[in-house]
Amino acid sequence: MAAPIAVHLEFGGGAELLFNGVKEHHVTLPGQSEPCFPGDVKQLLVWIQQNLLKERPELFVQGDSVRPGILVLINDADWELMGELDYQLQDQDNVVFISTLHGG
Amino acid sequence: MCQVDEDYHDQLEHADAPSVSKKCAKCKEATAAVVIRAGDTYCRDCFREYFIHKFRAMLGKNRIIFPGEKVLLAVSGGPSSCSMLSQVQEGLSQNAHKKLRFLPGIVYIDEGGAVGQSVEERRRTVAELRALFRATGFPFHIVSLEQVLDLPGSVVTVAPSPSEQPASAYKAAVDHFIQNDGGSRLTPQDEQEASHPDVQESHTQSLQQLIGSAKTLTAREDLLSTLRHHVLVHTARTEGYSKVMLGDNCTRLAVKLLTSISLGRGAQLAQDTGFSDSRYGDIILVRPMRDYSAKEIAYYNRMFTVPSVFIPGLDTMVTDKASIQRLTESFVTKLQVGFPSTVSTIYRTSEKLQTVCRSSSTADLFDRCLLCMCTLDTAVEDASAFKATQISEQLSQTKSPGAPRTETQRQIQAPAESESTAPTGQCCSSGGGEDCGRAAAAGGGGGCCSSAKLPETTNLKSLMCYSCQLTIKDMTSVERLPQYILSEAQRRQRRSQMREEISEFLLDEGDGGD
Numbered sequence: 001m002a003a004p005i006a007v008h009l010e011f012g013g014g015a016e017l018l019f020n021g022v023k024e025h026h027v028t029l030p031g032q033s034e035p036c037f038p039g040d041v042k043q044l045l046v047w048i049q050q051n052l053l054k055e056r057p058e059l060f061v062q063g064d065s066v067r068p069g070i071l072v073l074i075n076d077a078d079w080e081l082m083g084e085l086d087y088q089l090q091d092q093d094n095v096v097f098i099s100t101l102h103g104g
Numbered sequence: 105m106c107q108v109d110e111d112y113h114d115q116l117e118h119a120d121a122p123s124v125s126k127k128c129a130k131c132k133e134a135t136a137a138v139v140i141r142a143g144d145t146y147c148r149d150c151f152r153e154y155f156i157h158k159f160r161a162m163l164g165k166n167r168i169i170f171p172g173e174k175v176l177l178a179v180s181g182g183p184s185s186c187s188m189l190s191q192v193q194e195g196l197s198q199n200a201h202k203k204l205r206f207l208p209g210i211v212y213i214d215e216g217g218a219v220g221q222s223v224e225e226r227r228r229t230v231a232e233l234r235a236l237f238r239a240t241g242f243p244f245h246i247v248s249l250e251q252v253l254d255l256p257g258s259v260v261t262v263a264p265s266p267s268e269q270p271a272s273a274y275k276a277a278v279d280h281f282i283q284n285d286g287g288s289r290l291t292p293q294d295e296q297e298a299s300h301p302d303v304q305e306s307h308t309q310s311l312q313q314l315i316g317s318a319k320t321l322t323a324r325e326d327l328l329s330t331l332r333h334h335v336l337v338h339t340a341r342t343e344g345y346s347k348v349m350l351g352d353n354c355t356r357l358a359v360k361l362l363t364s365i366s367l368g369r370g371a372q373l374a375q376d377t378g379f380s381d382s383r384y385g386d387i388i389l390v391r392p393m394r395d396y397s398a399k400e401i402a403y404y405n406r407m408f409t410v411p412s413v414f415i416p417g418l419d420t421m422v423t424d425k426a427s428i429q430r431l432t433e434s435f436v437t438k439l440q441v442g443f444p445s446t447v448s449t450i451y452r453t454s455e456k457l458q459t460v461c462r463s464s465s466t467a468d469l470f471d472r473c474l475l476c477m478c479t480l481d482t483a484v485e486d487a488s489a490f491k492a493t494q495i496s497e498q499l500s501q502t503k504s505p506g507a508p509r510t511e512t513q514r515q516i517q518a519p520a521e522s523e524s525t526a527p528t529g530q531c532c533s534s535g536g537g538e539d540c541g542r543a544a545a546a547g548g549g550g551g552c553c554s555s556a557k558l559p560e561t562t563n564l565k566s567l568m569c570y571s572c573q574l575t576i577k578d579m580t581s582v583e584r585l586p587q588y589i590l591s592e593a594q595r596r597q598r599r600s601q602m603r604e605e606i607s608e609f610l611l612d613e614g615d616g617g618d
Contacts, residue, residue: 013183013402014414017421056421069437071402078403080139081126098406100183100355100398102419102433 005029005039005091009048013099015070018060019052027052029089041072042085044095060097069101130154138403142444148407155396155404159191162392163204166379167274169347169390171205171281176345177242178336179212181233185351186412187401188393192349193240205281206347210237210244211339213332217250217308218315219418232413247339250307252331253314257588257595259334260474263341263386314584315418321427323578325418326367326571330475331586333389340387352377352391355398355436358450363432368571371481374457383477397447473569474593475576481569490570564593 009025016023029039029047042064049057060067065085072079073096074087089095128136128147136145146154163169177192179185195204212233216226230246237244318324340348352360357377364376375381381389393401405412419427424434440446471479482490564582565573576582583590603610 012406012414014416014420016414017416059421068434068441069398071399073403073406076407077135077137078139081136081145096406098402100402101437102356102359102417102429 005089005093007044007089008092008094009052010094010096011098012096014101015060015097015099018054018056020054025052039089040085041074041079041087041089041095044089045085066097067101069099071098071100072096073098137407138400140397140400141448151403152408155400156191156194158395159188159392160195160204162379162395163195166390168380168388169206170274170277173206173347174345175206175208175347175349175390176336176340176343177208177210177349178351179210179233179237180351181212181229181413181415182351183401183405183410183412184353184356184393184396184398186236187396187405187410188349188351189240190408190410191392205278208242209343209345210240210242211336212237212244212246213335214246214248215328215332215417216415217248217311218328219416220312221416229413229415236411236413245339245343247335249331249335250304250311251338252335253307253310253586255334255338255586255588257592258341259338259588260477260592262384262472262477310584314586317579317581317584318575319578319580321419321422322367322429323575325427325429326575327579328418330572330575333476336389337384337387346387348387348389350389350391351393353393353396353398353401354451355440355447357391357394357454358447359429359433359436361450361454362436363429364571366428366432368574369476369569372476372478372569372571373454375478377454378457383472394451473572474564474567474589474596475572476569478569482573563597567593567596 006026006028009027011019011023011025019025027047029044045061045064045066049061053060058067060070062068066072072084073094074082075094076096079087126136127145128134128150129145130150131147134147134149137148138146138151140146140151140154169175177185177189179189189210192204192208196208197203212230214226214230216222216229221229234244234246315324315328318327336348340346361373361377364370364373369376375383377391377394379391379394381391404410419430422430425431436446436450473480564576568576579585
């Protein structure tokens with residue numbers, strides 16, 4: 001049983017427009033019911049899409065991952081160094097999504 | 105050798121993870137925080153050093169900015185331009201290694217009117233940026249895009265450039281500056297704040313109508329960027345700056361390169377995406393951030409808390425296919441994910457572009473586009489691609505006989521004639537509404553008034569480069585263009601007519617004559 005994880009999300013570079021202009025979100029991810037799937041970044045994206053994204057999901061997620069042009073930092077480090085989508089989230093992690101695209 | 109082997113396949117998949125090592129590639133001690141390009145990992149401090157060094161190197165390599173020169177920083181509030189601002193601050197600070205030596209000023213163009221922001225929102229954004237600029241200590245100017253309606257005609261003329269200073273003069277100038285104790289002179293000036301009068305509602309509406317008269321988002325964005333450049337150049341000229349620094353980063357420029365090709369701006373690529381852009385003559389546009397990818401800038405701003413303000417633009421939250429610019433951006437960013445060297449390859453290609461240098465002494469006004477001020481690329485030679493485009497355009501517009509025929513025929517005739525315009529068309533465009541009525545009676549053309557707009561559009565087109573012609577074609581009415589553009593157009597047409605009339609009396613100058 002994975003315990004609920006408290007994660008701090010931030011959105012910048014225009015991505016906050018998709019979330020009602022709110023840049024910072026403190027969220028608690030519910031513990032997953034299946035013990036063999038603890039929360040990784042892929043699940044986080046699904047969770048964001050279902051619970052936080054108010055409009056235009058295609059501007060944030062594309063398929064399994066984020067839309068190309070949106071950078072992800074986990075604890076102020078590049079997510080490529082952490083394993084991208086497979087990184088297992090830990091309690092009190094800080095995940096930042098920065099959009100580098102012209103069009104939001 | 106080439107066996108379809110399951111084991112081989114698995115090995116390939118695992119190869120990725122270990123290759124991205126966790127230690128900084130440079131100092132090999134600290135843990136890596138950023139991945140730059142394909143596989144270069146840097147820790148925080150090495151990344152910062154690398155970032156700062158790149159800015160200095162970019163300015164030092166292209167020895168264009170002389171010590172003591174006044175340089176205007178065009179800040180849009182976005183991450184690249186704010187990063188540029190912080191780099192300039194960093195470079196001018198007393199304890200910097202190899203200090204920068206120019207005098208910066210900041211300009212921000214409030215485009216809220218064109219984008220549809222409310223007055224309240226604009227005020228809020230301006231206040232936020234004002235606080236940001238004040239903290240830097242540089243003189244700043246906050247200008248609204250509505251000012252474009254009042255610009256003087258000199259904006260779209262090429263001012264004579266100051267005497268060309270050879271590269272060797274740079275070193276001499278730097279030495280001279282240091283000897284004369286240049287350091288003391290560069291203390292931040294007392295803040296001069298240009299007062300920002302509230303914009304009139306009517307101006308905002310005119311601006312919105314102007315932008316709105318372009319039917320496609322592509323044309324709108326193109327028009328907006330042209331007007332923005334005009335305002336920048338005008339501000340630089342009036343406030344006494346000789347250089348303008350733009351914050352275009354590598355990713356944006358790669359997108360801009362491909363977009364420009366799609367828009368028909370192939371001939372102006374070097375100026376649009378190069379480090380320095382001297383199309384205005386006396387004001388040189390410089391792009392010091394062109395070596396930084398958007399990712400590097402975003403990381404730097406985040407890690408070292410560089411403040412920036414996100415301001416929605418014309419193209420915020422539009423779909424991928426809304427305009428050519430958006431489509432190209434989505435294409436490049438998607439490609440970049442799978443092939444991380446996409447942007448840098450495009451960038452390196454753009455570095456190799458150069459324009460054929462025509463001597464500036466023959467920089468006749470007739471050689472420059474009315475809107476974008478680049479050399480005209482519309483010499484219609486017999487076997488050129490442009491000629492082929494024109495022919496297919498004419499053929500596709502020939503309609504069934506009847507009233508429309510006079511209009512289309514006039515259109516077909518106009519490009520075929522060299523520069524002189526059809527007499528009925530001319531009197532319509534030069535006169536006002538009342539002249540049009542008279543001309544209709546005198547010119548004998550019943551359709552004169554109704555087709556008044558067509559000759560006007562055609563007249564302007566002959567003064568523009570290919571891509572600006574396309575932008576104008578997308579506009580429902582060119583009358584909405586700011587007065588300075590229209591009056592400059594008329595001036596050039598009159599001169600060209602006059603030149604036609606006296607052409608047989610002109611001595612053949614070899615390369616200037618008829």
